[in-house]
Amino acid sequence: MKKRRVEIMDTTLRDGEQSSGVSFSASEKLTLAKLLLDELKVDRIEIASARVSEGEFESVRQITSWAKEQGYLHKVEVLTFVDNGQSLIWMEKAGAHVQNLLTKGSLNHLTHQLKKTPEAHFKDIESIIQQAAKKGITTNVYLEDWSNGMRNSPDYVFQFIDFLSRQPIKRILLPDTLGVLTHNETARFLSEIIAKYPDCHFDFHGHNDYDLSVANVMEALRAGCHGLHLTVNGMGERAGNAPLASVVAVINDFLPEIKVNVAEKKLYKVSKLVSAFTGFGIPPNKPIVGDNVFTQTAGIHADGDNKNNLYFNDLLPERFGRKRQYALGKTSGKANIQKNLQELGLTLNNDEIKRVTERIIELGDKKEKVTKEDLPFIISDVLDSEKFQQKVFVRSFVLTHSKGLKPSTTVAIEIEGETMEENAQGDGQFDAFMNALRKVYKAKKRHLPNLIDYAVRIPPGSHSDALCETIITWESNGRDFATRGLDSDQTVSAIKATEKMLNII
Incomplete structure (x- = not known):
């Protein structure tokens, strides 16, 4: 014709x-x-x-x-x-x-x-x-x-x-x-x-x-x-x-x-x-050119794409110079994670994928947007937690920061089944947290290592504000070691890095 x-x-x-x-x-x-x-x-x-x-x-x-x-x-x-x-x-x-x-x-x-x-x-x-x-x-x-x-x-x-x-x-x-x-x-x-x-x-x-x-x-x-x-x-x-x-x-x-x-x-x-x-923004759901139109969010859709492209239609992104993406968030399933891992050239076993998926869902519940570029840092954080048997837990904390008053923290720490609470002030919220922690460890007649370096960054290459990475270097008995925390909140990421330190020592 x-x-x-x-x-x-x-x-x-x-x-x-x-x-x-x-x-x-x-x-x-x-x-x-x-x-x-x-x-x-x-x-x-x-x-x-x-x-x-x-x-x-x-x-x-x-x-x-x-x-x-x-x-x-x-x-x-x-x-x-x-x-x-x-x-x-x-x-x-x-x-x-x-x-x-x-x-x-x-x-x-x-x-x-x-x-x-x-x-x-x-x-x-x-x-x-x-x-x-x-x-x-x-x-x-x-x-x-x-x-x-x-x-x-x-x-x-x-x-x-x-x-x-x-x-x-x-x-x-x-x-x-x-x-x-x-x-x-x-x-x-x-x-x-x-x-x-x-x-x-x-x-x-x-x-x-x-x-x-x-x-x-x-x-x-x-x-x-x-x-x-x-x-x-x-x-x-x-x-x-x-x-x-x-x-x-x-x-x-x-x-x-x-x-x-x-x-x-x-x-x-x-x-x-x-x-x-x-400056005329493109709605993310605008057909063909919107940011989201070639993004699968639900894990079941990614799974279907693995099984004979069940969720594809004739609007293939390659036609328009684009690529299909698999979103990471609270509706992500194992298949979504695997699709992103394939693109990054990474492999994990089923147990590791399960724990990474749980972490991404946790961030999604906080309405945080996780990108593919964040994934290596989440994986690193999850796998890093395997290096020790956790005996110390930061069970709860309250951080306060008011104009004209020194920041303060109330913290509940569980050490080998015993929970202790302390409150302290400091020059900042994390400093107040560390002062409260020192009170707990002093009462237990335990020594905390010295904090010698503290670095905060957004994961390189990330296009979201979902994650903040804090790397803290500690010194104990003449030996330096570093721990890393990952969270959407800067202070919380530092507390997570500190919790890892407490378990290592």
Whole structure:
């Protein structure tokens, strides 16, 4: 079966920039324009609105200068207005060759915003199209609020498209400006239009106010539309536009009769860069590009992946330049741990895996996020505890730190079955703990080693705040030795290192 080619027009740099608080610099726009056309391989990009600002003019000038060298000028588009040709003069100075002319696609907008008759509006549009042709500028026409036009004034919409079908334009752009369409309406409206005007090129421009943009895109394609307008990360005004990554994945997996040029493997890279430039965060559960979408959390899922990939679907992360991950937390099972150990090249026996899993679940219950990079330190801490038979237990402690008062600690220590409590103050919480501990050991006529070094660090390479590692060096009878504690709290990790010391001595 021969596939039908559909154009992808990315409007991140124009419509996506209408996300609240988002503004690209000229250099950022140029960088993204290069990525979108050169690496992601979208067919066209809409980069700016005419006459907005000097900064916008400079960004367009830089992009068109680069595009001209690359032979891409026909792929670079600018939003223009019915303004007696002023937008065209602006475009000409900026070096742009394709205009997307914004017109009124509903009688409601025409009557209340422009206060004109359809005939007067069409006459103004015809004048702009003729001026553009004389300047060598290609024209596409937006029918703003087209979706409401089809709902409430379809006669006007068909009158308008009748007029446009006789004009020397390249494309008619049909936006669901307010994101109000259902998938059924999208299918019905576009099927009717495309059947009536088989020689015209129609683009669909979906918004996501009801979270229906991807469904509407699917119906637009099934109805026969020739192009789609999308944005990276679904950026855009209000709830945003139809998201590029999701739409590309849906086309490739569910619409085998459709072909698009977009390079799937570059979607994640471009997504992250756009997020970095804009500060527009990507929700971790956003399909294709979110941090969590290729992460298995439940242990049963990791186990199923080991047994014939039971929890895989067609959205394999490698398609998008990503890797499947197995989260470590309170729902982790043995299979999750084993998957992460495999990646790290580590092996443990079943008993060791069980104890490491218990430790990770303990951290998860504290709502701590554990990463793969933390795992070697957890393993080391758990296995380190095997070196001695535990006879001393820090059963309980209360740490206080108040402004204007010295820190104090109350501690309960069990030594060979006997529990003793003491309280002391110190220069810090750990110092107070050690002073209380000395009282216990003095009462037992036992000697504590000297603390000669104290180091605290986050495990190297970790991307979480789940763990703090404290390494304390002690001196006893002329011999130095070190113990290590691991916990989400710095003082508690030091107390755990001290408990190990008490058992060693």
